[in-house]
Amino acid sequence: MPPRPFVRIASLGVAGATALFAAPSALAAAPALTAAPMQISGASAHHVTHGLHSLATRNGTVTSGNWSGYAATGGSGKFTSVSASWVQPSVNCSGDANTDSAFWVGLDGYSNSALEQTGTEADCVNGQAEYNDWWEVLPASETPYYSTLDPGDYITASVKYNGNGTFTMSLSDSSRGWSHSTTENGSSGFQNDSAEVIAEAPYDGSILPLANFGYVTFQNSEADGNALADYSPNEIIMTGNNDTRAQPGGLSGGTFADYWKNTN
Numbered sequence: 668m669p670p671r672p673f674v675r676i677a678s679l680g681v682a683g684a685t686a687l688f689a690a691p692s693a694l695a696a697a698p699a700l701t702a703a704p705m706q707i708s709g710a711s712a713h714h715v716t717h718g719l720h721s722l723a724t725r726n727g728t729v730t731s732g733n734w735s736g737y738a739a740t741g742g743s744g745k746f747t748s749v750s751a752s753w754v755q756p757s758v759n760c761s762g763d764a765n766t767d768s769a770f771w772v773g774l775d776g777y778s779n780s781a782l783e784q785t786g787t788e789a790d791c792v793n794g795q796a797e798y799n800d801w802w803e804v805l806p807a808s809e810t811p812y813y814s815t816l817d818p819g820d821y822i823t824a825s826v827k828y829n830g831n832g833t834f835t836m837s838l839s840d841s842s843r844g845w846s847h848s849t850t851e852n853g854s855s856g857f858q859n860d861s862a863e864v865i866a867e868a869p870y871d872g873s874i875l876p877l878a879n880f881g882y883v884t885f886q887n888s889e890a891d892g893n894a895l896a897d898y899s900p901n902e903i904i905m906t907g908n909n910d911t912r913a914q915p916g917g918l919s920g921g922t923f924a925d926y927w928k929n930t931n
Contacts, residue, residue: 721874733905734905739862741861743860747828748825748889749890750826751824751887755770755816755821757881760794769787772826774826774862777863779856779858787838790878800847804852804854814847820843862898881927882925884922885923888922911929
């Protein structure tokens with residue numbers, strides 16, 4: 668895969684396009700919010716997004732081209748919050764010029780095109796490891812923060828529906844002492860019908876090669892204050908080219924590990 672050009676893009680954040688993010692009447696209309704400038708860091712200048720692609724179910728096994736982890740599902744309005752913690756994994760860039768990986772929690776996205784989420788990345792950019800933190804409301808691409816983030820940092824992430832058409836996405840690094848909290852209108856058509864804890868190969872017009880993150884262990888994974896396992900969530904295995912790219916281990920309460928298997 669040829670190196671991707673990194674271009675700084677000047678645009679408004681999700682809040683600047685409130686017409687795109689009006690909530691459905693079933694979950695209340697979203698108020699207009701003040702636009703904030705989008706911040707693009709070096710690792711994310713290629714404007715990636717984190718929506719689900721190539722979802723399939725065969726013989727009871729759920730696969731995706733870019734998600735690996737667990738998704739709890741239910742009817743519209745089932746979930747109002749999701750949270751988890753993890754230790755930021757180190758990425759191995761040996762032999763990999765440009766690869767990407769992301770770790771996040773989110774509401775929606777499993778059975779609809781909406782998604783409200785926040786998390787971190789571990790990427791190889793021109794053969795060098797880069798780490799980044801971000802939030803996103805589809806269909807807009809991620810908005811990175813300018814934070815110091817290194818492997819081994821302890822990360823906690825949450826997404827909460829506020830009941831007025833807005834979502835608060837919170838991310839903190841207790842190892843560094845920083846935290847971010849961003850409140851934005853939800854995706855158009857949001858339903859709050861799924862809650863996810865995911866390791867991912869991001870999307871940039873196509874699913875990107877998955878960076879070798881080794882493994883990541885998600886802890887304290889909860890939806891609406893209950894352990895994720897209480898919902899008997901769907902296990903999602905990431906596949907590509909007839910091979911497994913990443914796969915979660917067993918879920919115990921709110922804890923599971925997710926393992927890198929293959930770049931493509």
